[in-house]
Amino acid sequence: MAEIILNNITKEYDNGFQAVKNINLEIKDNEFVILVGPSGCGKSTTLRMIAGLEDISDGDLFLDGKRINDVPPQERDIAMVFQNYALYPHMTVYQNIAYSLKIKKVPKDEIDRRVRETAASLGLTELLDRKPGQLSGGQKQRVAMGRAIIRHPKAFLMDEPLSNLDAKLRGQMRVEIADLYQRLNTTFIYVTHDQTEAMTLGTKIVVMKDGEIQQIDNPTNLFNYPVNKFVAGFIGTPTMNFFDAECVEEDGKLCLKTLDGKIELTPEKEQKLKEDGWTGRKVTAGIRPEHLEFCTEEQAAFKGEISVFELLGSNAIIYAQCADGRVVMNTNDTVSREHGETVFMKPREEKLHIFDPETERIITN
Amino acid sequence: MNTHYKDNRSLPVRILSVLGKVLILGTAGIFTAFPFIWMIVSSLKTKADILNTDIFFPTDPQWSNIASIIFRSPIPRYIFNSAWVSLVIVGLQIITGAMLAYALVFLKFRTNKLLFGIVMGTYMLPVAATYIPSYIILADWHMLDSFRGLIISSTVSIFGIFLLRQGFMQIPKGLVEAARMDGASHWRALWEIVCPMTKASFITFGLMNFISTYNNYMWPSLITKSSEYFLVSQGLRAFFIRDGAYGTEWALVMAASAVVVVPLLVLFAFTQKWFINGIGGETGIKG
Numbered sequence: 001m002a003e004i005i006l007n008n009i010t011k012e013y014d015n016g017f018q019a020v021k022n023i024n025l026e027i028k029d030n031e032f033v034i035l036v037g038p039s040g041c042g043k044s045t046t047l048r049m050i051a052g053l054e055d056i057s058d059g060d061l062f063l064d065g066k067r068i069n070d071v072p073p074q075e076r077d078i079a080m081v082f083q084n085y086a087l088y089p090h091m092t093v094y095q096n097i098a099y100s101l102k103i104k105k106v107p108k109d110e111i112d113r114r115v116r117e118t119a120a121s122l123g124l125t126e127l128l129d130r131k132p133g134q135l136s137g138g139q140k141q142r143v144a145m146g147r148a149i150i151r152h153p154k155a156f157l158m159d160e161p162l163s164n165l166d167a168k169l170r171g172q173m174r175v176e177i178a179d180l181y182q183r184l185n186t187t188f189i190y191v192t193h194d195q196t197e198a199m200t201l202g203t204k205i206v207v208m209k210d211g212e213i214q215q216i217d218n219p220t221n222l223f224n225y226p227v228n229k230f231v232a233g234f235i236g237t238p239t240m241n242f243f244d245a246e247c248v249e250e251d252g253k254l255c256l257k258t259l260d261g262k263i264e265l266t267p268e269k270e271q272k273l274k275e276d277g278w279t280g281r282k283v284t285a286g287i288r289p290e291h292l293e294f295c296t297e298e299q300a301a302f303k304g305e306i307s308v309f310e311l312l313g314s315n316a317i318i319y320a321q322c323a324d325g326r327v328v329m330n331t332n333d334t335v336s337r338e339h340g341e342t343v344f345m346k347p348r349e350e351k352l353h354i355f356d357p358e359t360e361r362i363i364t365n
Numbered sequence: 366m367n368t369h370y371k372d373n374r375s376l377p378v379r380i381l382s383v384l385g386k387v388l389i390l391g392t393a394g395i396f397t398a399f400p401f402i403w404m405i406v407s408s409l410k411t412k413a414d415i416l417n418t419d420i421f422f423p424t425d426p427q428w429s430n431i432a433s434i435i436f437r438s439p440i441p442r443y444i445f446n447s448a449w450v451s452l453v454i455v456g457l458q459i460i461t462g463a464m465l466a467y468a469l470v471f472l473k474f475r476t477n478k479l480l481f482g483i484v485m486g487t488y489m490l491p492v493a494a495t496y497i498p499s500y501i502i503l504a505d506w507h508m509l510d511s512f513r514g515l516i517i518s519s520t521v522s523i524f525g526i527f528l529l530r531q532g533f534m535q536i537p538k539g540l541v542e543a544a545r546m547d548g549a550s551h552w553r554a555l556w557e558i559v560c561p562m563t564k565a566s567f568i569t570f571g572l573m574n575f576i577s578t579y580n581n582y583m584w585p586s587l588i589t590k591s592s593e594y595f596l597v598s599q600g601l602r603a604f605f606i607r608d609g610a611y612g613t614e615w616a617l618v619m620a621a622s623a624v625v626v627v628p629l630l631v632l633f634a635f636t637q638k639w640f641i642n643g644i645g646g647e648t649g650i651k652g
Contacts, residue, residue, distance in 0.1 A: 051542075053546075074549060079546060086543035088540060090561040
């Protein structure tokens, strides 16, 4: 259990490149924090700075109130699971799991008890005598986790631990990690570029881009109340539809005009846009594919021809070519549709997100 | 993975090709091994036979030549000197070489590349150019004509640093980082994670430097004068000219040379698998 605070942390390399720019983050005891973002956003660097594997160029890092910028990794009492597992190839599974305890000079019988206990909890008992080269990807992943768990560390750091597994195994291991978190009841910091992992595992998600934190929130808020266009587009699959619209006043009411039609606004959104002086100006609007619905031609904000129809069982994804570009709809209506068929869609007004087209910051959710 | 190619050539061509290979390799092999075989057969000849070019194999093997070297000459003493001095030197070279190679490969510091450049630069320096400064330093430290001087002056091997660095570079950095996260210091990570994974490099380095130190002649003969500190090459030379017997005791000189080589042959027999592996550039890590 640990409380970790990052205070104005910056990572600058010798060539002047800033991988992490002045970030602030507070991680409370028992939180499952996810650092998520596209490649090169600085999430792994941030994790490695917490681990002590990367020097901190500027700022302060606190672990349980103690500044640990200059504390070497072996003295931080933090365990880490690496993307490529990093198992010691010359040691058996047993020796791999036991290594940290051996370093701590834990008595042999206690090491044995704890290794067997950990192995049993991860289904590794049968594999204890094998070398890593004889294990499958999923098994290696479990050994890597066992190696971290056995120490009872203050916090677990995981650097894209599932990215080397196939889709099915990844789903399975995701559930196991969630289960582990419930059982261990300790602080987890998890790096991923997969937003499904982020949304399903995290209690707090930190979205990063270009070395800066974009938003810190819980999964629900992140999904429903993104602070900018990047977060809105990054979270959710299929990604949010973005389109340009004009705020126009018709019969005393403000609405958004698209190329194909218009979108009514909720009173709250209307008021916010009016207050901020957006009347008569262009905005960027966003709507998630699942928040689009079929409608009549008169009500339609988007009219288009179906280019791709994907039936996923309980739902279907429709890709339609509209005047505003490609619009993606995720619908429960699983009636098979033909390529080229015309569809009329409108957003659910309360789910519409409106962004400033220049700063890309949210105006109203 | 073994790949089998189908040989489409006709039978006579194939036979000729194999014969050609055998002939070339056989000749090269004989040329390489001939001095050694000559030394062995000469060590069993009589004083008269040895200068008779008509006789290659001894007519009456003189086993007493070998016995007199082992029991009645200072050669075993020189072998012992060479063996333990080489062992200590190689041990020290492994420790210093591994530490520097680890720093060059796994530690991040500003002058990393510069340091490696300097280390490699000294490798370009002719060894003879270092004799005089090294001699003066040892003289100042009062270490001339002693085992201490011999050992201290050879604690670092540039070749070893280079060889180990190349081996260490094959190891994913994540393994050392994982060890650090597991609580290992750099020292532990080096000996418990990196070293076992680059065993072949260590053995190759150890064996090659053991052989060269064991056989070393020039430097030891510059700094040691007393026969009690002689290594084998100096010892052989001293034995050769003993009592003014310049070139008169060829059979005994050959027997002494043969005895001197035995420890190296035994060592090679035990380590050749690793030795060849290490020379071939493979570090023993299987993917």
